[in-house]
Amino acid sequence: MSEFFQTFLNPGVMAESSGLxxxxxxxxxxxxxxxxxxxxxxxxxxxxxxxLAPAWGARSLSWGVDLIRAFPPLVLLVLIVHGLxxxxxxxxxxxxxxxxxTINTSTxxxxxxxxxxxxxxxxxxxxxxxxxxxxxxxxxxxxxxQGVRNVLPDLAGNTLEAVKLTSLxxxxxxxxxxxxxxxxQGVHFNPSPLILAALLYLALLWPLVRLIRRLGGRxxxxx
Amino acid sequence: xxxxxxxxxxxKTFAGVPALRDIHLAVGTSELVALIxxxxxxxxxxxxxxxxxxxxxxxxxxxxxxxxxxxxxxxxSVRRRMGMVFQAFNLYPHLNAxxxxxxxxxxxxxxxxxxxxxxxxxxxxxxxxxxxxxxMPDELSGGQQQRVAIARALALRPRILLLDEPTxxxxxxxxxxxxxxxxxxxxxxxxxxIATHEIAFAREAADRIAFLADGEILECGPPxxxxxxxxxxxxxxxxSRL
Numbered sequence: 001m002s003e004f005f006q007t008f009l010n011p012g013v014m015a016e017s018s019g020l021x022x023x024x025x026x027x028x029x030x031x032x033x034x035x036x037x038x039x040x041x042x043x044x045x046x047x048x049x050x051x052l053a054p055a056w057g058a059r060s061l062s063w064g065v066d067l068i069r070a071f072p073p074l075v076l077l078v079l080i081v082h083g084l085x086x087x088x089x090x091x092x093x094x095x096x097x098x099x100x101x102t103i104n105t106s107t108x109x110x111x112x113x114x115x116x117x118x119x120x121x122x123x124x125x126x127x128x129x130x131x132x133x134x135x136x137x138x139x140x141x142x143x144x145x146q147g148v149r150n151v152l153p154d155l156a157g158n159t160l161e162a163v164k165l166t167s168l169x170x171x172x173x174x175x176x177x178x179x180x181x182x183x184x185q186g187v188h189f190n191p192s193p194l195i196l197a198a199l200l201y202l203a204l205l206w207p208l209v210r211l212i213r214r215l216g217g218r219x220x221x222x223x
Numbered sequence: 224x225x226x227x228x229x230x231x232x233x234x235k236t237f238a239g240v241p242a243l244r245d246i247h248l249a250v251g252t253s254e255l256v257a258l259i260x261x262x263x264x265x266x267x268x269x270x271x272x273x274x275x276x277x278x279x280x281x282x283x284x285x286x287x288x289x290x291x292x293x294x295x296x297x298x299x300s301v302r303r304r305m306g307m308v309f310q311a312f313n314l315y316p317h318l319n320a321x322x323x324x325x326x327x328x329x330x331x332x333x334x335x336x337x338x339x340x341x342x343x344x345x346x347x348x349x350x351x352x353x354x355x356x357x358x359m360p361d362e363l364s365g366g367q368q369q370r371v372a373i374a375r376a377l378a379l380r381p382r383i384l385l386l387d388e389p390t391x392x393x394x395x396x397x398x399x400x401x402x403x404x405x406x407x408x409x410x411x412x413x414x415x416x417i418a419t420h421e422i423a424f425a426r427e428a429a430d431r432i433a434f435l436a437d438g439e440i441l442e443c444g445p446p447x448x449x450x451x452x453x454x455x456x457x458x459x460x461x462x463s464r465l
Contacts, residue, residue, distance in 0.1 A: 127313035131327035141326055143389055145317050161409075167360060182406035 002177045010192040017184035017193040024180030025105040027094065031166040034098030035105055035161055043109025044103060045214060049108070051117050052135065065107045074168055081172040097169040105162045116147030145206060156212040158205050167201075177201065226251050227383045227414045228305070229265060232282035233272055235265075235438075243438045244267045246282065253412040257390035257425035257446075260435035261461060263342045264417040266418035267310075269435065270385045271441060274305045274417070287382060305330055306376025307438075310388040320347060320371045321356040324378040331358075339378075350404045366397030370404055372460045384408070386417040422465055426450055 046065060050058045068076075080103075081096040091099065094097050128138040148155070170179035181197035226249040243265045252254045258266045263275035273284055275291060275298060282292045286305060292298045301451035315323050323342035328334045334342065347353055360368055369389055376384055386405070390398040401426050409415065409428060420424055425432050426446045433443040435456045442449055448464040453459045 039411060123309065123311065123313045124315065126310065127315070128327075128373075130276060130302055131375065132299040132301075132331035133327055134299060134331070137330045141330055142315055148313075149317070183334035187263075 006190055007190065008195050010188075010190055013184075013188045013190045013192040014196045016199045017181075017188065018168075018195065020180045020184050021193060021196055021200060022175065024175055024177035024197070025204070027169075027175055027180075028163075028166055029096060031097055031101070031169055031174070032163050034094070035101045035160070035162050035166060037160075038102035039105035039109045040155075042106035043111075044113055046110030046140070047108060047113035047117060050114055051139070065110060068103060068107045069111075069161065071104075073101065073165060074171060076100050076104055077168055077172060092214065093174045097166070097172065097174050101162070101165055101168070105158070105165065106131075108158050108161070112151050112158055113148070115153035115154070116149075117143055119150045120146075120147050143174065153212055156208060156215060160208055160212070163205060164201070172201055195222040226285070227254075227287060228273060228286040228416065230269070230273070230282065232379050233269070233279045233284060234281040234357065235268055235272060235277065235279050235359070241438050243279070246272075246438075246440060248440060248443065250416050251430075252412050253409075253414055254430045255409050255415045255417065255434045257429035257430055258416065258418040258435055259420070259432055259461075261423060264435040265438040266435055268385050268438075270307070270387050270416065274302050274307060275387055276307070283340055299331060303327065304372075304380045304382045305377060305382045306381035308369070308372050308376055308386040309385060311390070312360075312365075312369055312372045314362050314372055314375070314448065319359050320352060320359050320363070320374070323371055324358070324375045325377070328378050340365050342378045343374070346378040347371070349377060349407075349408055350374045351400070358426075363396055365393045366400040369393065369401050373401075373404060373408075377413075381413075381418065383414040386415060386419075386421065388418050390419070390421060411453065424448065437460070447455070 046061065050061050053061060077097065077100040080100040081093065084091060084096065117139075124142055124146070125138060128142045133142070166176060167178040169176045170182065173179070177197050177200060181193040184193035185191050229249040230246045233243055233246040237328065246269060248256070248269075260266055268277055269288060270313065270460040273281040273291070273417055275284075275293070291301050297311070315326065318326065321340060321343050324346050327335060328342045329339035332339075344353065344356060347356055350373050352367060352370055355363065360371065363371065373384070373389070389405070390401050393401065398421070402421065405415065406419070406428055429446055431444060432446050432449040433440050434449060434455075434457075435441070441455045442453065442458055448463065449458070452463055
């Protein structure tokens with residue numbers, strides 16, 4: 001048993017690698033601060049565009065969304081971070097990762113928000129129209145407040161996935177939390193830094209996970 | 224008598240099945256016209272064609288002397304002055320009573336927040352709910368919800384109210400409270416076109432009754448004439464089954 005502790009929960013290794021890991025955590029947090037708001041913003045744009053576009057426009061958009069969702073995010077990440085320089089565009093690594101993962105995650109946010117909009121009865125649209133409210137005002141004041149509330153658990157769940165998705169950045173050498181843990185693991189010939197990284201992810205995500213649990217219990221609007 | 228609302232030869236077909244045929248009907252200032260007829264006779268479609276929630280296929284709807292425009296800001300402006308009340312209330316469940324009634328004055332008519340709330344509060348007082356302004360729809364009874372829906376239409380100070388079976392979704396003991404409000408609106412001179420199954424109410428409150436069957440107005444006239452001396456066989460058999 002003590003050998004297990006020495007291997008996976010070595011306090012000395014953890015202490016020595018903690019500085020490195022905290023630097024990695026900060027990079028991960030920065031990546032999340034790009035990907036989550038960016039994904040929500042462009043996802044909302046996608047959902048609204050699909051709601052408001054004429055049928056052919058909505059169909060082409062849904063094709064695009066499906067293509068991106070079926071595309072492995074890792075490949076998208078490598079293409080953007082290592083491909084853009086060939087086009088003469090060389091974004092800083094953090095921004096490159098942010099762009100790639102925002103593209104990926106905004107399609108998921110978009111589909112969730114679209115489901116939220118579709119969850120609202122057409123009679124709500126009619127009631128608003130009958131009072132002279134325009135399409136945008138109806139969306140903003142009647143449809144979205146109810147629709148977003150209906151899909152809050154899914155939005156929070158997708159945010160959880162988006163945060164974990166940023167660990168892919170370690171593949172393109174962004175010094176994020178997972179990358180730093182792998183570096184520390186190499187330095188110490190010991191996997192304890194990985195466990196420490198997992199604990200840091202847990203600390204980052206635990207409030208969100210609990211929030212989702214709470215939302216799940218009261219997300220359904222009264223009829 | 225000048226007509227607030229006039230339908231001239233309005234027709235509507237759903238998937239080849241005619242829902243309305245050559246409807247001619249006018250509602251004058253301060254007049255209450257009741258639409259009666261069996262379910263599926265076209266009462267709702269007729270009301271929805273007035274404000275183009277359903278697009279008529281033919282004929283013309285004239286509101287305050289001008290044809291109802293096909294869309295855009297002009298149609299929105301007509302809709303504000305033509306209040307609609309739905310069978311299932313269709314209140315906004317995430318807004319309280321005051322917010323339900325204040326939304327369109329604020330966001331469609333462009334009033335300031337204070338003015339919109341004043342208009343909403345006055346409308347709620349008029350339907351007897353001045354003390355329930357902060358109640359959420361699910362905290363209100365069906366009758367109260369329908370009165371909030373009427374207040375939502377009234378807050379825009381409409382020239383006419385279109386009411387689509389406003390009491391059909393209510394428990395019998397709650398019907399009276401809504402009909403009382405409609406009666407008091409009539410006393411205040413609000414023009415109304417109301418689809419209803421409440422024949423007793425139509426007899427006592429309506430100026431005229433139009434009988435619809437299979438999308439056609441078969442008879443139209445004062446309550447006593449329609450209800451006591453029905454001419455068509457359809458109306459006779461409709462009344463005998465009540």
